[in-house]
Amino acid sequence: MEERRAGGFLVDARRRAELKYMKDMWTKLVRAVAKGLMVRSDSRQVKPGEAFVAVPGVGVDGAQYIPAALEQGAEWIVAVPGTVLPEGAQATLVEHENPRAALGSLAAAYFKTAEHGMHMVGVTGTNGKTTITYMLEHVLSANSHRVGVIGTVNCRWPGFSVDSSMTTPDCWKLHEIIANMAEAGVDTVVMEVSSHALDQDRVAGIAFDVAVLTNVTQDHLDYHKTMDAYFEAKARLFTELPRQAKACVINVDDSYGRRLAERCPESVTYGLEAAHQPSMMGQMQSCTSCGIHLRVEHGGQSWEIDSPLIGLYNAANLLAAQGAALALGVKPRGLKTLEDFHGVPGRLQRVPNEKGLHVFVDYAHTPDALENVLSCVRDLDFARVLAVFGCGGNRDRAKRPLMGEAVCRYADVAVLTSDNPRFEDPEAIMADARPGLTGCVQVIEKVDRREAIAAALGAMLPDDVLVIAGKGHENYQEVKGERHHFNDFEVVKEILGEAVTC
Numbered sequence: 001m002e003e004r005r006a007g008g009f010l011v012d013a014r015r016r017a018e019l020k021y022m023k024d025m026w027t028k029l030v031r032a033v034a035k036g037l038m039v040r041s042d043s044r045q046v047k048p049g050e051a052f053v054a055v056p057g058v059g060v061d062g063a064q065y066i067p068a069a070l071e072q073g074a075e076w077i078v079a080v081p082g083t084v085l086p087e088g089a090q091a092t093l094v095e096h097e098n099p100r101a102a103l104g105s106l107a108a109a110y111f112k113t114a115e116h117g118m119h120m121v122g123v124t125g126t127n128g129k130t131t132i133t134y135m136l137e138h139v140l141s142a143n144s145h146r147v148g149v150i151g152t153v154n155c156r157w158p159g160f161s162v163d164s165s166m167t168t169p170d171c172w173k174l175h176e177i178i179a180n181m182a183e184a185g186v187d188t189v190v191m192e193v194s195s196h197a198l199d200q201d202r203v204a205g206i207a208f209d210v211a212v213l214t215n216v217t218q219d220h221l222d223y224h225k226t227m228d229a230y231f232e233a234k235a236r237l238f239t240e241l242p243r244q245a246k247a248c249v250i251n252v253d254d255s256y257g258r259r260l261a262e263r264c265p266e267s268v269t270y271g272l273e274a275a276h277q278p279s280m281m282g283q284m285q286s287c288t289s290c291g292i293h294l295r296v297e298h299g300g301q302s303w304e305i306d307s308p309l310i311g312l313y314n315a316a317n318l319l320a321a322q323g324a325a326l327a328l329g330v331k332p333r334g335l336k337t338l339e340d341f342h343g344v345p346g347r348l349q350r351v352p353n354e355k356g357l358h359v360f361v362d363y364a365h366t367p368d369a370l371e372n373v374l375s376c377v378r379d380l381d382f383a384r385v386l387a388v389f390g391c392g393g394n395r396d397r398a399k400r401p402l403m404g405e406a407v408c409r410y411a412d413v414a415v416l417t418s419d420n421p422r423f424e425d426p427e428a429i430m431a432d433a434r435p436g437l438t439g440c441v442q443v444i445e446k447v448d449r450r451e452a453i454a455a456a457l458g459a460m461l462p463d464d465v466l467v468i469a470g471k472g473h474e475n476y477q478e479v480k481g482e483r484h485h486f487n488d489f490e491v492v493k494e495i496l497g498e499a500v501t502c
C-alpha cells in the first residue's frame with residue numbers, strides 16, 4: 001500500500017480516495033440542494049428523497065435519529081466522520097466535520113442567500129442588541145434603505161411582522177426569513193446574533209457586512225460555563241472566517257470589547273470614555289429625564305445628537321447604531337434622524353396612568369442591565385426607587401444573587417418575584433436571588449408576579465418611581481413548558497383599573 005507523509009500524519013491512498021469521494025458527494029449534494037432538494041435537521045420532518053443532517057445537539061445527538069430519517073425515506077445523510085449507516089441503507093452518506101456548519105452551507109445554497117445582494121448587519125453582546133437594531137432600522141429607513149429586522153421582539157419588514165420565540169432563529173429558518181425579506185424588496189437586514197446562535201452555527205452561510213459588539217457581562221453561564229467561553233462565542237462573529245464581518249463596530253468602554261478590538265485592528269471603536277481612545281468618541285453634554293444630548297467625534301468630523309431616550313447606556317447604544325450606519329454609507333447629517341427615535345417596546349417604557357404614578361416596564365434580566373436601568377432612574381428627580389424583578393428558570397443560576405445585589409444597590413424597595421420559572425421551582429429560584437438582597441432597605445417577596453406588581457404599586461408614594469424589570473415586551477409567563485398570557489404593562493393597567501390604550 002502506498003503511504004505518504006502529510007502534515008505529520010500518515011495518509012494512505014484509500015483514505016485519500018475516501019476523502020475525494022466525500023468531497024465529490026458534498027459537491028453533488030450542494031448542487032442538488034441548490035436545485036431544490038429539501039434538507040431537514042429533524043428526522044420527524046423528513047420526506048422521501050430528502051436530505052437529513054444529523055446535528056450533534058446540546059441535549060441529544062441527532063445521529064441517533066439517522067435510522068428514523070432513513071425510515072422516512074431520506075436519500076442523503078450528512079453526519080460526522082466515522083458515522084456508519086445501518087446495513088442495507090440505500091442513502092448516500094456525506095461526512096462533514098461540522099454538521100451544523102454544513103446545514104448553513106446547504107441553507108445558503110437552497111435559499112440562494114449570497115445572491116440576494118443584501119447588506120447584512122449582525123449585533124451581538126449581552127445587553128443592548130434589540131435597542132440597537134431598532135435604532136438602526138430607524139436611521140437606515142430614514143436614509144432610503146428598505147430594512148428587515150430579526151430579533152428578540154419580532155421579525156419584521158415594511159408591511160410584515162411576526163412575533164419571535166428566539167433571539168436568533170434556527171439556521172434553516174433564518175435563511176428562509178432572509179429569502180422572504182429579499183422577495184419583499186428588503187435591501188438591508190439588521191439582526192441580533194445571540195451567543196447561543198454563534199456557538200451553534202445558526203448564522204452559518206451568512207456573510208456579514210457589519211458586526212457590532214455592545215458589551216459582554218454575566219449571563220448564560222449555564223450554557224457557556226465561563227465568561228471566556230461566552231466571549232469567544234461572541235467573538236466568532238468578528239474574527240472567524242467565513243462569518244467575519246467586513247466592518248466591525250466595537251464598544252471599547254467594555255473590557256471584552258477592548259480585547260476584541262485588539263484582534264480587529266481596522267474596527268470602528270466607540271465609547272464615552274476618552275481613556276479608551278475610541279475612534280468614535282461620544283461626549284455627554286447632558287443626560288436628564290428629558291433625554292440625552294450627545295456630541296460625537298469621528299474621522300475628523302463632529303456632530304451633535306439630541307435624543308429623547310434616557311440613560312447613559314442609551315448613549316452607548318446611540319453610538320453603536322451610528323457606527324454601523326456610517327459603515328453602511330450613511331453620512332453624519334443623515335444620523336440626525338436618530339433624534340426622532342422614541343424607544344423600543346418594553347425598554348424603559350412608561351406606563352401612562354390616570355393616577356400620575358411613575359411606572360416603567362423594562363427588559364433588564366441580567367445584573368448589568370439592572371445596574372444600568374436602576375442607576376439611571378436613581379439619578380433622575382424621583383423620591384424613592386422601587387424595583388420588581390425575578391430570575392428566569394433554566395438559565396444561569398450564578399447571576400441570580402448578582403441580580404439581587406444590583407437591585408439592592410439602587411432600589412429603596414426591592415420586590416422579588418417570578419419571571420418565567422420554566423421547569424424550575426419558582427420558590428427555589430427566589431431563594432437563589434435572596435442572598436443578594438441582604439442589606440436592602442425594604443424587601444417584599446411575592447411568588448405570584450401579579451401580586452408582586454400590585455404590592456409594589458400599593459407601596460408607591462406620589463414622587464416615587466417603579467421599574468418592573470425582566471419581561472419588557474414579553475406577553476407570557478412560562479411555566480413547565482406552557483406559556484400563560486402575562487404582560488407587565490397590561491397587568492399594571494388592570495391593577496389600576498384602567499383600560500390599556502397603548
Ligand SMILES: CC(=O)N[C@H]1[C@@H](OP(=O)(O)OP(=O)(O)OC[C@H]2O[C@@H](n3ccc(=O)[nH]c3=O)[C@H](O)[C@@H]2O)O[C@H](CO)[C@@H](O)[C@@H]1O[C@H](C)C(=O)N[C@@H](C)C(=O)N[C@H](CCC(=O)O)C(=O)O
Pocket residue numbers: 041042043044055056057058059060061062065165166167168169170171194195196197200202
Ligand atoms: C440549549 C439550546 O440552545 N438548544 C438549541 C439547540 O438545541 P439542541 O442542540 O439541544 O437540539 P436537540 O433537541 O438536542 O436535538 C438535536 C438534533 O436532533 C434532532 N432531532 C430531535 C428529535 C427527533 O426526534 N429527531 C431529530 O432529528 C433535532 O432536530 C436537532 O437537530 O439547537 C436548536 C437548533 O438550532 C435550537 O433550537 C435550541 O434552542 C432552544 C430551543 C433554546 O431555547 N435556546 C435558547 C437558550 C437560546 O438559544 N436563546 C438565545 C437567546 C439568548 C440571549 O441572548 O438572551 C436565542 O438565540 O434565542
Ligand SMILES: Nc1ncnc2c1ncn2[C@@H]1O[C@H](COP(=O)(O)OP(=O)(O)OP(=O)(O)O)[C@@H](O)[C@H]1O
Pocket residue numbers: 125126127128129130131132152167192214215313314316317346347348362363364365368369370372373472
Ligand atoms: N448598552 C447597554 N448596556 C447595558 N444595559 C443595557 C444596554 N442597553 C439596554 N440595556 C438594558 O438591557 C435591557 C435589555 O435591552 P435590549 O433588549 O436592547 O438587550 P438585548 O441584548 O437585546 O437583550 P436579549 O439578548 O435578552 O434580547 C434593557 O431593558 C436595559 O435595561
Ligand SMILES: N[C@H](CCC[C@H](N)C(=O)O)C(=O)O
Pocket residue numbers: 167365391392393395419420470471474
Ligand atoms: N433571551 C433571554 C430572555 C430572558 C428574559 C427573561 N424574562 C427570562 O425569562 O429570564 C433568555 O432566554 O435567557
